[in-house]
Amino acid sequence: MAHTPAPEAIATAGRQLAELGLSRGSAGNISVREGETIYMSPTGAVLGDLDPGDLAVLDVDGAHRAGPRPSKEYPLHRALYRRDPEIRAVVHLHSRDAAAVSCLPPWSPRSAIPPITPYFVMRVGQTPLIPYAPPGDARQADDIEALDFPFRAVLLQNHGPVTAGTTMAGAVDAAIELEEASAILLSIGDRRPVLLPAEAVDELTRAYGSPWSR
Template identity: 65%
Template structure:
């Protein structure tokens, strides 16, 4: 079994190799046992992490060891507190998802519409959190207080953050958000066909993601 430190470093390098982490942007964390969290340090280059130089914290945010943690620590802890099944969190500044975060949300529960089955299967509903300065604990509190299930969010004018039961799942969700955001931008002002609420709920139930949004596609389903 791969050690959590090594898995975090390997996953971060993979996301960087896909061009999803420009410069020193982005941060990842993974649970290490029941009481500790490993988090990328502030200002870290995800392509060149040292497994022996990660920040170590407890679930209250107390810094236990290693370099100073990313300022986005509150977002990571909010996802862990929302659902104990979350064992990893990924936050990126990937280009297409950042662009999508600058647009009005599709609905109150998901900034992005159910364009593809894979978005619903791997990510699920993804609310847009109102703008806050990076690292603002108030934004993390907003995430924690959401009264519907989600394992991802778009931070307005900032980018995506995803959580999952494994680091692989959280990373795959981040990649899928980038892909569905690219499709949304490519479609522009057109009215695409979307999955219906029933179709999205069925996929979410089958694959263990979250979709409780009831918005109907309306004119998007009408023939051109």
């Protein structure tokens, strides 16, 4: 299969997320890492209209190398790249249901959302809630880097989701599945859901390599 250049992958992902209604207006940002270079959607960009030739280009330390100014949320992306050298793409959205769940108390210290469906466990894994800070505040990136357990997605308190993947498709799939799990959780409301048993969670994480720990 031919390799899709990072700028084209970002533009394609932006269109997909916008078409699904997960990015409205100029909300959200996307990045891809290739070696020591990170390509990122510019500040204020509409994800559905991204131009592959007009992306911000940075190095892994955050220095701006070319193109327009990157999103102010760049530290969140860098934190996930630093945590896991296998990560190649990061998606940050303000999608409605995941943002709503980010306004609720977390299910546990390690995941804002419980193991509500096998697909959430398989495609996303445990998703910690990161304490609130103003958008662009590097404290949230510091909080992400400081956590001592595995994950590839977070919810920013009163803000929205950030997902990461070893491919752009994986990061996008995780964002979609996180939104779906959030919608299911909200639809259950105050009723107590039946969660996946621990043995099923263990089986899924072994089979799919998704992060979940007790």
